[in-house]
Amino acid sequence: MKIHVVAPITTPELSRAEHFTPHAREDNEVVVSILDDGPASIESQFDEAVALPDIVRRAVEAESAGADAVVIDCMGDPGLGASREVTSMLVLGPAQTSMHVASMLALNFSIVTTGESVLPMFHDLIRRYGLTDRVCSIRPVEIPVLELHVDGRLQDALFSEALKAVEQDGAHAIVLGCTGMRGWAELLTEHLAQHGHGGIPVIDPVITTLKIAEALVDLGLTPSSRTYPTPPVKTVRGYDALMDVVTR
Amino acid sequence: MKIHVVAPITTPELSRAEHFTPHAREDNEVVVSILDDGPASIESQFDEAVALPDIVRRAVEAESAGADAVVIDCMGDPGLGASREVTSMLVLGPAQTSMHVASMLALNFSIVTTGESVLPMFHDLIRRYGLTDRVCSIRPVEIPVLELHVDGRLQDALFSEALKAVEQDGAHAIVLGCTGMRGWAELLTEHLAQHGHGGIPVIDPVITTLKIAEALVDLGLTPSSRTYPTPPVKTVRGYDALMDVVTR
Amino acid sequence: MKIHVVAPITTPELSRAEHFTPHAREDNEVVVSILDDGPASIESQFDEAVALPDIVRRAVEAESAGADAVVIDCMGDPGLGASREVTSMLVLGPAQTSMHVASMLALNFSIVTTGESVLPMFHDLIRRYGLTDRVCSIRPVEIPVLELHVDGRLQDALFSEALKAVEQDGAHAIVLGCTGMRGWAELLTEHLAQHGHGGIPVIDPVITTLKIAEALVDLGLTPSSRTYPTPPVKTVRGYDALMDVVTR
């Protein structure tokens, strides 16, 4: 099995295969690629707009290279629909996947994310996925994506906001609201337990999506071709690198 | 990994380990148990009522015997909540799991199930799981659970109703509406493709749930203890076999 | 008219005919029965699981003994669907009935119940009954069912939480969230009025359900046999006492 992680950004160090391999099954070869053209990180619909064409290109290339599935490494699920339209394999986004998994395990969930500016994107996704009644609250840590790893601020803010989600908002589960928060689920679970809230699931969205992808690949399930029909062939100006791989 | 399938019925031949092992990962030892006390099959809320105590007993016993997860082998998800309350492991039901998976892959889905009499149970589950807007239609084949395998009727009825779901109702995916329909997903997918509807996902609920369980066990995710708190200790009359294992 | 109250617990002193007779019409003979097998009280889905078979037995026996209606004396409405399936008479649950009555009288309502652990059960019922948009808040008094009557704690906690529901949450009506709180509606109404909140309806669920049952019996209305179809005859292992009365 080969699962390709597409990090929809141009910053090289944020997503590496060794981040995923420890969580992958032995029979799953994880490959990671970033974009040639696109934003350093995604924190707006504008950032998504300039990420989209190259996300789709990476997805098509992954399929050509034998991937069984693509996982988009961003909680905005950018390019999910377009990539599903132009490939025949499984493509998953971490927002959709992790919110559905949270809905399987708990009455409701809160999302702890980067900054207030991404809240509208989350509300938009939640409405599209039909999960409005499941969302307890969305709390930002107010740290930009590219600074999540630079100093020790993330731990304090993440722990503090997740605790408020549980104690003040009534959250039954926590979804980490940025794939750049990868790796914090276990520590946060323990932190919550130490404060009297054992057994609150904390969902690491991109790792969860990788594992769900493994399961769905085994099952042979791919996105509905009726929801994501193959686009009609037509002239596209520009985007030569993309059109080269799509039209082959 | 050890995943325990609890078939919430007393009919021995319907669920056997060899039904699941071909789909399980090599590192997953699948065990199946049926009930001592309960109904021959589940087709009503009454049937569920007399299945519940022994489902919970089987779940507790499975955990004691080292199971990492329990999968309840019935599309009514009977005993899902109670079993989650009295265990600390993962417990999944095929209705909840497969409907969320379908929602990840398609705009909407139709359910093809056994008889009209189980429609209210489905509508009840769909409301509880908050997926009303995702359900396109529910179509019965009008074959009782215990007769699904006895003659050739299932194939014709299943193919016919699924095709109507796609062509008349507008379904983008199909969820098999009884775990006794296990094994038909591949053939039905081909049948739909032969009629011009390639790429419609057909979800085999109990096998899908088994695979999602494998993924969630790897992730260490279990149901929220806030949604499913441990019941307070109290006197229970009767149900000695159950209370023996719960109170140990 | 004969209305049978089934208290789905094994604790004898909590539900007695004299609790209901003062509220019943003169032409209504109220009979109360408790369970032989089951829990001392219901505060979890597990408790419900071990109450269900005997609730259904009591409902069937009541119909055989000439009851016009059964009222299930628990805010979880346990066994409501199964009892409706195997009888032809009216069966009502206090959660469903009182929440619909509250919806007739007020823009929204808050529920004041026993402990935080039953909140998920309420949310589940509210989703099933389609009343999510009507619920203002659910507030627990944090007193176990079996201790509601043992000391003076209930009054203070009930008054305090109901007042918070009105003043802080914006409740337009209050539904008592445990049938064990029977009898407190009038005093709580006065308490709210003394604090400047006259005219807030306080609904005593089981008494309200008894009265609605009287009305519906007069009207000859019973649950839909399409929503609650008669279960197909099939083998059931165990539950002899129940199967004896169901299959007669």
Added chain:
Amino acid sequence: MKIHVVAPITTPELSRAEHFTPHAREDNEVVVSILDDGPASIESQFDEAVALPDIVRRAVEAESAGADAVVIDCMGDPGLGASREVTSMLVLGPAQTSMHVASMLALNFSIVTTGESVLPMFHDLIRRYGLTDRVCSIRPVEIPVLELHVDGRLQDALFSEALKAVEQDGAHAIVLGCTGMRGWAELLTEHLAQHGHGGIPVIDPVITTLKIAEALVDLGLTPSSRTYPTPPVKTVRGYDALMDVVTR
């Protein structure tokens, strides 16, 4: 007990005490009044507009005359809110009451009403009462209110449309969609049973509302004064007959 039926029309023969007395409890004295000013029947929002002031006057007069409750005898529930604001007693409307009762007894319900022109009014009420997901279909018999009783057309059309609601639309219960259809519930129930659909509840809205009113009067429940606050005193031009009774 004294329950006052306000028929919000000026046509004298449509609502008479003897229509209600056979259904009322012996201790309930039913009084009926019609309007001095208003429409001959209600089939539009315009008709409601010219009925409202006198409906409110009749409700206030009823309370002054000792009524325990007012039932508005029209499926548009005209004047329900305004009458609740200016009185302290119970006021019920048959649309709200009967749709909530139907929701207690069945998964969904269809409404069989007079003409297509009143469908928007029903959809408006259904949205206000939050019952959109409960409504299966609304079918008109295409007979004006004032002709419901003049020839034999109603029976055929009512039977035919109700049968279609059950067989084609999947209705689990039927609500008669005009209080002028009072008295047809029993015959329609039999008709459906003769066509293989026994046990489908048919709800006669105004009679059902009368009986629910009896129950709620016994319980001392009245509409929330927070949802229906007493209007501030202010100058009103015209409507002397109404203002005389309101301001006394």
Added chain:
Amino acid sequence: MKIHVVAPITTPELSRAEHFTPHAREDNEVVVSILDDGPASIESQFDEAVALPDIVRRAVEAESAGADAVVIDCMGDPGLGASREVTSMLVLGPAQTSMHVASMLALNFSIVTTGESVLPMFHDLIRRYGLTDRVCSIRPVEIPVLELHVDGRLQDALFSEALKAVEQDGAHAIVLGCTGMRGWAELLTEHLAQHGHGGIPVIDPVITTLKIAEALVDLGLTPSSRTYPTPPVKTVRGYDALMDVVTR
């Protein structure tokens, strides 16, 4: 173009043509009329009941006098449906129009209105218009309609509640909740900007409705005659002034 503003009250000084003309296009002649019979202001469903007949009369008269559209100058949208039924022109209400405009511009909106007593009317309208998920909060300034202009209280209260809506409730836009607050949008926008919340749209409902009316008149769009069918001709007692103009 001629747009007629119907102020559904009998207080002469509150709505004058010069309030609207500065906002109207040059080719739009704005005419304003108030009621002969009706309330001094509208703050309850009762007030609406006694305003309705004359609102409808004013709408019909406006059409006869050549109006292209009527704008009802009250946030309860009283008489909107009835006026649409008996005319062929455009009729708009400021609640419906401004809440839809707010929904085009922002994720959610808060309403700042007069008193707590009108909150139920707003919730009722919001449910009818299907915008429940768009409303962030409704905050009253607790100043009666007729006192909005008498002293300086409005500015402080309006600024304070709008700021709380933005900072505490999370509002992305503000809708002024009474047409008597006409003219405050610009100042409130500046006030919010001075407190660090630039770019929050503040919607002046009646002026916005006037402008949307101009656009829809240009487009030739009028309300659906299927949603608002012409009422059948029938006898109406009283309301001679109205019936004279309707039946001509």
Added chain:
Amino acid sequence: MKIHVVAPITTPELSRAEHFTPHAREDNEVVVSILDDGPASIESQFDEAVALPDIVRRAVEAESAGADAVVIDCMGDPGLGASREVTSMLVLGPAQTSMHVASMLALNFSIVTTGESVLPMFHDLIRRYGLTDRVCSIRPVEIPVLELHVDGRLQDALFSEALKAVEQDGAHAIVLGCTGMRGWAELLTEHLAQHGHGGIPVIDPVITTLKIAEALVDLGLTPSSRTYPTPPVKTVRGYDALMDVVTR
């Protein structure tokens, strides 16, 4: 006033200023631009992906050139959010605008669009805009965007599908589902009237959006900067033409 129409395609003849000028106010100078890079037409999420960067560039350029508003000339509303983030002016999309206008005028509406393949995009938009309960049906004419004008097929198919929407589905209004159907509203309105359905509003989405834009520009209303916050400055690789204008 200057309103800029951005046709998010590279096909020059489909959107020209003379298409819009006859509908614009005299004081409104309409400018139209198409994309340098992008698809010939938009019929998939893939097409949208390759249109987005240049749509945003055109919006930014329009603002720099003094535009008061941008109207995106495509029913997928592509780039609406991103364009709102990076400009301070009004930006409107025809899907959002026309569906809200339809909701102001009718109980529900049907959309008649190009092909079945765009239905998922509509359902996605409808969920995001929260208008699911307003949509009666979506019917395709099965003509590709670029062939809408090439032969006489459109009129027959459009008339036929709209009539089915009204007669079979129960539509109260029609929204044309492709901005390439611009200009057909009047003829379709007449066609429906000739078949007995006078008074059904037919909404031409892009013209309607142009007119609503004129109204909102007069009002000084722009999208909420809280819903569409200015994206943080960051490195973007590629998209030089866009980044040149955004960062100036």
